[in-house]
Amino acid sequence: MTDETYKKTLNFYDVVLATIGYIVGAGIFAVIGTASKYGKQFTWLAVILCLLLVIPTGMSYSELASIFKTNGGQYYYVKETMNDELALISGYTMIITQILSLTAITFAISNYASTIIKIPKFLFSSIILIFLAFVNYCGIRNSMLYNHFCTFFEIIVLLLIILFGFKNISPNMFNISEIKKTDITNIIFSAAILSFAFVGFEITTELTEETINAEKNIPLALMTGVTISALLYFFIIITSISNIGWKKLSTSAAPLAEVANKILGGIGHKLVFIIAILSMSNNILIGHISSTRTIQAMARAIKMPFNLSKIDKSSNTPLNAIIFVTLISLFGLCMGNLENSVIITNITTLILFLFVNISVILLRIQKPNIERKFKIPFSINNIPLPTILGIFSSLTMLVLLITKPSLLKK
Secondary structure (H helix, E strand, C coil): CCCCCCCCCECHHHHHHHHHHHHCCCHHHHHHHHHHHHHHHHHHHHHHHHHHHHHHHHHHHHHHHHHCCCCCHHHHHHHHHCCHHHHHHHHHHHHHHHHHHHHHHHHHHHHHHCCCCCCCHHHHHHHHHHHHHHHHHCCHHHHHHHHHHHHHHHHHHHHHHHHHHHHHCCHHHHCHHHCCHHHHHHHHHHHHHHHCCCCCHHHHHHHHHHECCHHHHHHHHHHHHHHHHHHHHHHHHHHHHHHHCHHHHHHCCCHHHHHHHHHHCHHHHHHHHHHHHHHHHHHHHHHHHHHHHHHHHHHHHCCCCCCCCCCECCCCECHHHHHHHHHHHHHHHHCCCCCCHHHHHHHHHHHHHHHHHHHHHHHHHHCCCCCCCCCCCCEECCEEHHHHHHHHHHHHHHHHHHHCHHHHCC
16 A cells, blocks of 8 residues: 555445435535425425436446546546546536535534524634544544434434424325426426535545445445435425425525424424534535545646645545645635535536536447446447436536526525
């Protein structure tokens, strides 16, 4: 092992929980309210529609991850199928996206906590960011322990809300014959909002070099994590609408807390506050891990300053990259409220989705016989139809984001 390679310590379950931990994170506390404003009682249908983007693109990441056993996924995918220049654009876009998202979530957790803890937001954000950077440095196993705790606790609370609120679900909300023509556009808008709650599932591929049997476990864990997350969103949405109604849900400043308070009483509100803090901090940690692995992987391939490709032998982590990402993120916090960073993040993420889906098609043409541990099904002339759907969905979401960006803020 050189000073630029990792020890493989992660298993299938670690990667599944990391995927769920990132998807069912900050988004679920805000996105269900905004989504229900447009989807109304049929917001559950929007969950199914949004998977038209997530599942096909997830399949594309899975196929490529089963071929290229390396971190820095998008950079290497584009480098292999297109050219070095586009690979650099893709790689730097990926780094910018990850750090912007990291900073935005750090702001979100400070805003949320400021309602209880009277401390300057910048100071609180900085403490959280530095603490989680230290957890990242302590090694991937310790980071996964933190992720496991946060994710398990969040899933338990969400399941309690679903279990005790399920009795109030009305069959009428599934009567799609009541959908009017004017509702269809709004349901699509709602799907767009929910789709961005799933943004981040692709960070799973940044754990490739630290995952045992990665060519098999990464694709399977990615699709398993997306599926479980989608089910949680589906049942939380129908439970929420059934218990407090879509109108109240769409106007609430803390929709999930209000639902939990109605179903579980005062303890429900407290539990949601706790899992909000835990899940957002978990988002920051996983985002920090992902961004540092991306930078380290790119630094191996191209000349980057500060010896960013080096891996610290004692912790098996990219220490220089960890310091670099933390300093850049702290600088981002100094710039003030980054409310537009969410929109920028979503735009750049969709561009990356396009790169990845196109890479799958190009590789099918260029190297049809290369070994693929995971291969996207349903192909015509070796061109996978789900990937075509992924490209179409990504372009559709981009148009929605550009023409009506306020819809798509998490």
